[in-house]
Amino acid sequence: MAARTLYDKIWDAHLVGARKDGNSLIYIDLQLLHEVTSPQAFEGLTLNKRPLWRVDANLATPDHNVPTDQRELGMAGITDTIALQQVTALDDNCKSFGVEQFEILDPRQGIVHVVGPEQGATLPGMTIVCGDSHTSTHGAFAALAQGVGTSEVEHVMATQCLVQNKAKNYAVEVNGELSPGVYAKDLILAIIARLGTAGATGHTIEYRGSTIRALSMEARMTLCNMSIEAGARAGLVAVDQTTLDYVKGRPFAPSGDQWEAAQTYWRTLVSDADAIFDNTLQLRAEDIPPQVSWGTSPEQVAGIDEVVPDPGQFTDPVQVESAGHALKYMDLPAGKAIKDIYLDQIFIGSCTNARIEDLRAVAAIVRGKKLAANIKQALIVPGSGLVKAQAEAEGLAQIFVDAGFSWRAAGCSMCLAMNPDKLGPKEHCASTSNRNFEGRQGHAGRTHLVSPAMAAGAAIAGHFVDVREWL
Amino acid sequence: MQAFTKHTGTVAPLERVNVDTDQIIPKQFLKSIKRTGFGDYLFDGWRFVDEGDLGMTPNERQLNHDFVLNQPAYQGASILLARDNFGCGSSREHAVWALQEFGFCVVLAPSFADIFYGNCFKNGLLPVVLNEREIDQLFHDCGQGYSLTVDLERQQVETSAGAIFNFQIDQGLKEKMLKGLDDISMTLAERALIESFEAKHRQSQPWLFLREE
Ligand code: SF4
Numbered sequence A: 001m002a003a004r005t006l007y008d009k010i011w012d013a014h015l016v017g018a019r020k021d022g023n024s025l026i027y028i029d030l031q032l033l034h035e036v037t038s039p040q041a042f043e044g045l046t047l048n049k050r051p052l053w054r055v056d057a058n059l060a061t062p063d064h065n066v067p068t069d070q071r072e073l074g075m076a077g078i079t080d081t082i083a084l085q086q087v088t089a090l091d092d093n094c095k096s097f098g099v100e101q102f103e104i105l106d107p108r109q110g111i112v113h114v115v116g117p118e119q120g121a122t123l124p125g126m127t128i129v130c131g132d133s134h135t136s137t138h139g140a141f142a143a144l145a146q147g148v149g150t151s152e153v154e155h156v157m158a159t160q161c162l163v164q165n166k167a168k169n170y171a172v173e174v175n176g177e178l179s180p181g182v183y184a185k186d187l188i189l190a191i192i193a194r195l196g197t198a199g200a201t202g203h204t205i206e207y208r209g210s211t212i213r214a215l216s217m218e219a220r221m222t223l224c225n226m227s228i229e230a231g232a233r234a235g236l237v238a239v240d241q242t243t244l245d246y247v248k249g250r251p252f253a254p255s256g257d258q259w260e261a262a263q264t265y266w267r268t269l270v271s272d273a274d275a276i277f278d279n280t281l282q283l284r285a286e287d288i289p290p291q292v293s294w295g296t297s298p299e300q301v302a303g304i305d306e307v308v309p310d311p312g313q314f315t316d317p318v319q320v321e322s323a324g325h326a327l328k329y330m331d332l333p334a335g336k337a338i339k340d341i342y343l344d345q346i347f348i349g350s351c352t353n354a355r356i357e358d359l360r361a362v363a364a365i366v367r368g369k370k371l372a373a374n375i376k377q378a379l380i381v382p383g384s385g386l387v388k389a390q391a392e393a394e395g396l397a398q399i400f401v402d403a404g405f406s407w408r409a410a411g412c413s414m415c416l417a418m419n420p421d422k423l424g425p426k427e428h429c430a431s432t433s434n435r436n437f438e439g440r441q442g443h444a445g446r447t448h449l450v451s452p453a454m455a456a457g458a459a460i461a462g463h464f465v466d467v468r469e470w471l
Numbered sequence B: 001m002q003a004f005t006k007h008t009g010t011v012a013p014l015e016r017v018n019v020d021t022d023q024i025i026p027k028q029f030l031k032s033i034k035r036t037g038f039g040d041y042l043f044d045g046w047r048f049v050d051e052g053d054l055g056m057t058p059n060e061r062q063l064n065h066d067f068v069l070n071q072p073a074y075q076g077a078s079i080l081l082a083r084d085n086f087g088c089g090s091s092r093e094h095a096v097w098a099l100q101e102f103g104f105c106v107v108l109a110p111s112f113a114d115i116f117y118g119n120c121f122k123n124g125l126l127p128v129v130l131n132e133r134e135i136d137q138l139f140h141d142c143g144q145g146y147s148l149t150v151d152l153e154r155q156q157v158e159t160s161a162g163a164i165f166n167f168q169i170d171q172g173l174k175e176k177m178l179k180g181l182d183d184i185s186m187t188l189a190e191r192a193l194i195e196s197f198e199a200k201h202r203q204s205q206p207w208l209f210l211r212e213e
Helices: A006-013 A039-047 A071-077 A081-097 A112-119 A133-141 A150-159 A184-195 A217-230 A241-247 A256-266 A317-330 A356-366 A385-393 A396-403 A452-461 B094-102 B114-121 B132-141 B171-179 B183-188 B191-204
Strands: A015-018 A024-027 A030-033 A058-060 A127-130 A144-147 A161-164 A168-175 A203-208 A234-236 A279-284 A291-293 A301-303 A345-348 A377-380 A428-431 A446-449 B006-013 B079-081 B106-109 B126-129 B147-151 B156-159 B164-166
Touching: A006 A015, A006 A144, A006 A203, A006 A234, A015 B191, A024 B191, A030 A112, A030 A150, A039 A081, A039 A150, A058 A081, A058 A112, A071 A081, A112 A127, A112 A133, A112 A217, A112 A385, A127 A133, A127 A150, A133 A144, A133 A217, A133 A234, A133 A241, A144 A234, A150 A161, A150 B183, A161 B183, A168 A184, A184 A217, A184 A279, A184 A291, A184 A301, A184 A452, A203 A217, A217 A234, A217 A241, A217 A356, A241 A256, A345 A356, A345 A452, A356 A385, A356 A396, A356 A452, A385 A396, A428 A452, B006 B106, B006 B132, B079 B132, B079 B147, B094 B114, B106 B132, B106 B147, B114 B126, B114 B171
Parallel strands: A030 A058, A030 A127, A127 A144, A168 A203, A168 A279, A203 A234, A345 A377, A345 A428, A428 A446, B006 B079, B079 B106, B106 B126
Antiparallel strands: A015 A024, A024 A161, A291 A301, A291 A446, B006 B147, B147 B156, B156 B164
16 A cells, blocks of 8 residues: 555545535544534434434533633523524533533533543544534544534534645654743744745645654643644644553543554554645744744744844735734734733733643643743633633642732633723733734734743743743 | 526726735634624725724714725625635635625636635635636626626526627536535435444554544
């Protein structure tokens, strides 16, 4: 057989059939559901009197618009009536279709992309879909994980399959060692800056190289999470010992003989040595400083020592125009030092950076310090109830509270501000989330994407700082 | 799904690259559990000066008169002329529903983001890729009452002056649009194939079926 990439292997293992129009039918092993993109799909099934093809291949939890304070109130804490209607609809649908759900008061509730891996529901070699574009997160486990629209959610519910044409292969190879204070988040922002937001359209990215091999699973999830921000359909990291160690013993993972059989297979989930990629990008880890986004697209980022660019310096007229728009929206003059950008709010959370390692990195920076006076609000929102419990057990939560942060319950929160956590107009926010689009974190709000450590440093200093100097 | 064969309509030009789905339909409107009701909030942050929320009607809102879709010249447009990477960002299908409900039947752009492109075909909104030069020309020519005919069967966009631009499209997607076929029924017609794959899959990777009763 010809040499295959990791993506090719997962694809082949799930190919149900090829259609004569060039599309294929791909079998889906797991569908993650949340309250925002599932109601219309369940409605579609009901209207057409169709059952779920495989009830056990679905797992649900509410995350997008659950409030992050007063969680003990459960459903009663949701004051927005429309949000309440969505969360209630998820409850009702899960009950009537028999889908397993971690409901709002379950300690395992959280952001779907944190919960899946945490429970071992995400396994290597799987195909996974969710009606959320950051499903690419699960690619850290060598699972082909893709965000889909609501019609596709319904399609997978009804048929366990996705109709798709095969993507191309993109190799993003990073070698060398990241400097202390530089994290997977900085790495992925640097990658997106080079690829552009449409650079990997129609591709699946495989992250490779010694830097990637050295990353923890949590860091790999951060990396794969933002693949979509480079236009890719999915991101992947090959299986290695780090992957297996993480998965072993998790509630939904196989055990005993099944584990042995599974891990033998999972070890084959790497690209063949002579596999051919359609495109390649190479980076040196040493060259990457902490990153800060200055614009309204995740490709508009700069190193912490740089200045806000002059739109005229770009060669591509499209970039010139969009940088001009962005600076106007962000109210930043060209030439301003990134370190001179002052913040109003801090948001540490989201499926990109709300795992325990992220919170540890924050604690290391803020321990014994206080928020700067200009910071109006600083939220830390753990990715799941279990992350929350662990952070509390490790004493991290107390460090945050002592420093002046608001310590919340799990959910998407101000990553997309569908719940009450929002930026005010014109406020600048250092955010560990994944999108700095106009209005993403609140009407007319201004988002700067950074790593958790960088957000922590900005919270203490009131403006961006180079956290490499704070360690 | 409604079939799409041929459409003639007026064109509205949206001179922006990387228009993301958060702009097309901002997140505060995603709380609805319905498929309808999104047209009023299309490009909400651009069409209106005030901040909108679900349930508000356009009459009670403050219009941004500078925004192209609010200009008298482009009222009733059913073809949206757009720039590169249209529909990037979040996977929300609501973006497509909002465009359709507002009255758009076709979006013309030099490129589309993947998920958005796919979502269009699930709902009967036709995304047409023309090359940069052709799109530039359309932007140049576009003005009050400028209309185009989009013929899916012949894969052509025709101007009222008779100029013709050909476009490429996946033949499977084209078929589906022309006939207005429902994806799920098409796939369920292959039930036997799926079942036999599933049986093999269960045997080779039994750990993927651990939660089965
Ligand atoms: S945290 Fe943000 S990006 Fe992640 S699933 Fe929630 S809304 Fe989407």
